[in-house]
Amino acid sequence: MSRFLQRWAVFVGLVVVWELLTWYADDTFFPRPTEIAAAAHELWLSGPAGDLFLTDTVFDHVFPSIGRLLAGWGIAALVGVSLGVALGRSDKAAEYVGPLLTFMRSIPPPLLVPVFLLVFSVGTTMQLATIIFGVLWPILLNSIDGARSVDATKFETSAVFRIPKPQWILGVVLPSAAPKIFAGLRVSLSLSLVLMVVSELVGTDNGIGSQLLVAQREFDFPDMWAGIILLGVLGYALNTVLLGFERQALAWQPKQERTPATVEEKAV
Amino acid sequence: MRALTRGLLGVAGFLVIWELFGRSRLVPAEYLPPPSVVAVELVKLLGDEPFLRDVVATLLAVVIAVALSVGIAVPLGLVLGSVAPVRHATRAVVEFLRPIPSVALIPLAVLLLGIGPETKIVLAVYAAIWPILFNTIYALDELDPLLVETARAFGAGRVRVLASVALPSAMPFVLTGIRLAATTSLVVIVSVELLEGGSGGIGQYIANARSGGGRMDVVLAGTAVAGVIGYLLNEGLERAQRRWVGWSAVTGGRS
């Protein structure tokens, strides 16, 4: 409960400061939070009761976007973790494809959109490709790093007991790498929101990102900010779900390691 | 050396596939020119002074952005990773801020910072701090408590523990975060240049090539240059990683 308060007190405090600042500055580009909230309500929550007050916009733009985002992130997570573990445990494989991957990692997704357009043509696949291509890297790199950093004694223990490959990967490498993999997953999850927007720059007629950019172009700042806030809310919600999974998966971590209170002076 | 050969083999394999694909007439060569065509354009570009100036502009912006992100994210990560109340208190704000795309922030950034390179650098920093921040926090979570207890038992204060125990121990993973951040800021900077222009750079060069009638060979050559820059940045950082935290490779990351 106190944690809850802690968390939201700061948040609410910032919103209040923002409200006061924008009220004082009175700038069209920075509307007041209350105006944004009104715009958001108008955009998404003024629908019929039968649809839980959700407007058509939610069904036409928000849900498809979220669907693409989750699919893209999910595929990236699958590919990133499996490829990352493989590369992390095999120096040879890493040497072969490492430079290539670094090279691809440095290519801005917007530049690749035309190429994806050629290769995938259809809207959703192309957008998925964009999202995957953008969010894969943190997962991949962190998984490689995590898989590499399995404690030497644990590696030797598993080797000595001739732990079969699948058990070694699932039972030793993944748990060892789990904290790092989760760091990558979390960075990627919010990155996938960013890429969702990027992927809606081209070739779409729906989506949160596309709407946000239209609002931006029309100087409809309350709507634009509402879009930004929606992304924030989504990011927060998705992250909370992921954190829940993470807590389950990392429950074994010694308490003092989990929240490294040991770094702090325990004594008051 | 052998690692290098293998890496080159990997790249060569990719180029061969692309060449075959490009020549297969599955797609018109103007839309996706094969590497042989792009390579010619690339050589031309490398002799082109304005292009080289654009490369320098992008590179400088990336370096500045990475330096700033490290300067912000590492100390912040140390604080958030080690002081639980602060982490809880800021979590909502952080989680809210992270998913806001730089693309949506461009007009606001221009409004606040003008059209110069500051805008793209700030947007790049905004995107690049997250991997460093999170990797730092998670690395601290993994910190062996016995190391901390050792330092504390010998009278090290909180700051000393952070600087001399937590940071070195987290360093390998933080460096991975920095490697991610380096390419992320490269990507963001080129994207901003590409989408909005305003301050030169490879992205703008590519955008010009595109707007002048869709010269895909120039576009891909520019893309290849961006990729090579990213590769070199990463390679440099990996070297640093091997040198500074060589111990982690031997001990398997953990003490």
Add this chain to the structure above:
Amino acid sequence: GLLGGSEEKPTTAAAPGKVEKATITVGLLNILDVASVHVAIQKGYFKEEGLEVKPEIIQGGAMAIPGLINGSLDISFGNWVSFFAAEAKEAAKAVDGLKLVSDGYQAKPEMFLILAKADSPIKSPKDLEGKTIAINTFRNIAELTAKATLEANDVDPAKVNFKEFPFPDMEAAVQNGTVDAAFMVEPFISRAQRTSGQITVLDAASGPTADIPIAGYATTGKFVKENPNTVAAFQRAMAKGQRDAADRPTVEPLLVEYAKVDKETASLVHFGEFPTTLDATRLQRVAGLMRTYGLLEKDFDVKPMLVTASGS
């Protein structure tokens, strides 16, 4: 500095005169529409007025208005729809609103074309019903003119899907069937016709939208108030530039240089008009279209935005 990359060097220093601000930064896009500025720079029209113009290349319109408000741009090129929408939303209220200082570009036939694949079943505007058309930006001049001309051809615009694609990607999108047709401008039209043999379905700058104004140059009310002479000088130089831009041999080599268009395409492109005067009645047509298709919530009078030239 180095961070600036290959951004163009400012033209040589100007003779001191009555202008309040001798060096002005002008936001430009790398497209045909701004040929007149390059002509004016090349021919020294700005220098004659004691002005030094520093072109700042922006890629998207999104940067122009914040750039003006923020003061990084003194004057910027931009399309009328954006300027009117911004003004209607009072986006630039902090700097006394946006002011239009010079006309820029105006449609002529064969400039806004909706193209389809050579072997496409779409031959006439009527065939576009129920199809997907690529346009560069939603809710902008392209969508407005497309809808207006479709309607004029008895097609219900509501029955046509629009998807956003950047101009450079449209040719490919049409070729591989991602969209059925695309709304293109020069030089992409010439390229698509030349390399893929795409065919014209509809000229979007015809009928109700014939000679529709496209874009021009704006600054802020604040800038006008503080630098009236500078603005006037800019207007005079631009008028000359606009006039000369109509001359094809002058413009073609410039295109190759600044817009990176290859020579062959440059010799094929269809240019629009470069009007030499700002005319409220003409511009009001754009506002009217915007009102019709819901881009403006209420009637909008463009006249107060105009800063008319004070003698030349």
Add this chain to the structure above:
Amino acid sequence: MTAMLEVADLGHTYQAKDGAHTAIADLSFTVGTGELVCVVGPSGCGKSTLLRTISGLIRPTRGEVSLHGDEVRGVPDDLAVVFQDYSRSLFPWLTVQKNVEFPLRRNLGRAERRARAAEALEWVGLSDAGRKYPWQLSGGMQQRVAIARALAYRPALLLMDEPFASVDAQTRFELEDLLLKVRTEQDTTVLVVTHDIDESVYLGDRILVLSTSPASVVADLKVDLPAQRDQITTRESEAFVALRAEVARLLNVGKTSEEVKARRKANEQQAAKWAEAERAEASRAEAEERATT
């Protein structure tokens, strides 16, 4: 002798998801300044937990620890610990020399810190290893680095958790004597947890015998041996042998089952027979020695 360390009604319970575990039930004892107290007790009885509470790393759930009369709340000044898990307590990114220098105060100056570290490494026989990294050393060598680090720090209170567990017998003797020498010279108060009963008698001014988990004090024995110990003469003394047996006996007090009683008897018989055997061996060795010289 003033009481430097005072442990009063100490208790500690670890909280876990699946229920609490009481590691220390109720401990009270004091240690005077300059004293060397050995703590013996069965595996898992709470010795390491005790050291952790004394060093202020964990707060006891009951009772209190005072140093110089002040309750220990954080980590006290001038304290050094040799952890049982020595290999994890060395910093892998620092060389051995730097590991030893790590806790030394900045104000000592670089040269002084170097000198102290070098000296301590020499004490433990690792002069050559200073520039290596801990993971390049063997287990026993790592343990000696941890000892060197604690000694170089010159703490007022030195806590050691089975500090000689990983070194060979010969080195162990040398390290024991080293510890005695250093603590006399520097007037350090020392608490040593050990599993070796002989060692506890040899080293200690007092021996604290703990019960099985949760730990409580079974006995607090004064070691009535001359302050000046010697691996040969001390270990042969009547008092040493008596104490040794006493400690062994006390260590089994906690257990009460029939089986344990039987085992105790067996052990004591064994001890007797052992002694016999030792004697035989000794005379043999002596004979041999005479033969070789």
Add this chain to the structure above:
Amino acid sequence: MTAMLEVADLGHTYQAKDGAHTAIADLSFTVGTGELVCVVGPSGCGKSTLLRTISGLIRPTRGEVSLHGDEVRGVPDDLAVVFQDYSRSLFPWLTVQKNVEFPLRRNLGRAERRARAAEALEWVGLSDAGRKYPWQLSGGMQQRVAIARALAYRPALLLMDEPFASVDAQTRFELEDLLLKVRTEQDTTVLVVTHDIDESVYLGDRILVLSTSPASVVADLKVDLPAQRDQITTRESEAFVALRAEVARLLNVGKTSEEVKARRKANEQQAAKWAEAERAEASRAEAEERATT
């Protein structure tokens, strides 16, 4: 007895940035099937390195290791190791029970695996700790988990690196006997590295004495004691005591300086005096025992 393990001309040099370090100079020995060989040697001489090469974890830079006549190239089948660094060799994300079950083959079936793990945990006295995590255990308990894991695996070849370093004397005796029992029942070949000379004699069929670093074989002693050992009768036997002294003597052979010679003499004298003392203690204990019963 057939030679199960054959080590021939083995040498290992660690490469480091700042020069190479030769850990093993030249080792040759064989171990027969079902034999229990103890390895003793000074700290840092290369014992752990030897075990690493035998288990195929590192490739020796010279010579070779063969098992059943085949050169060891990878990790051989049916091998278990108790690492010196036991705490790091446990998986922190698995409970103790799961840690012990971890290496057991899937085809054993769940119930069988459970049963074996439970049995092994009971052997080492940790029946209650099965559902805890390793980091919730004391050092000695963790070490016993590592032992239980190796025993539950029922390997043909068992390598143990100072497996009893962190447990108290009583538990140590019990674990020694457990090891002897298990290896007889399961006909396991065992190699134990230990620092405790008594332990090496008590446990071993043979004792391999290594020199100081780089390791070479100083002596390969046959332990001429009845196969059936007993903590009491065995340790009192003449042969035991003689061997004990022999090993102690040999361990110092590697050192040649004057100082070391002197120390050796002192040690042997001490051993003699110690034996005397032991006897005295034993009789005292006996007297006491008589008094209490």
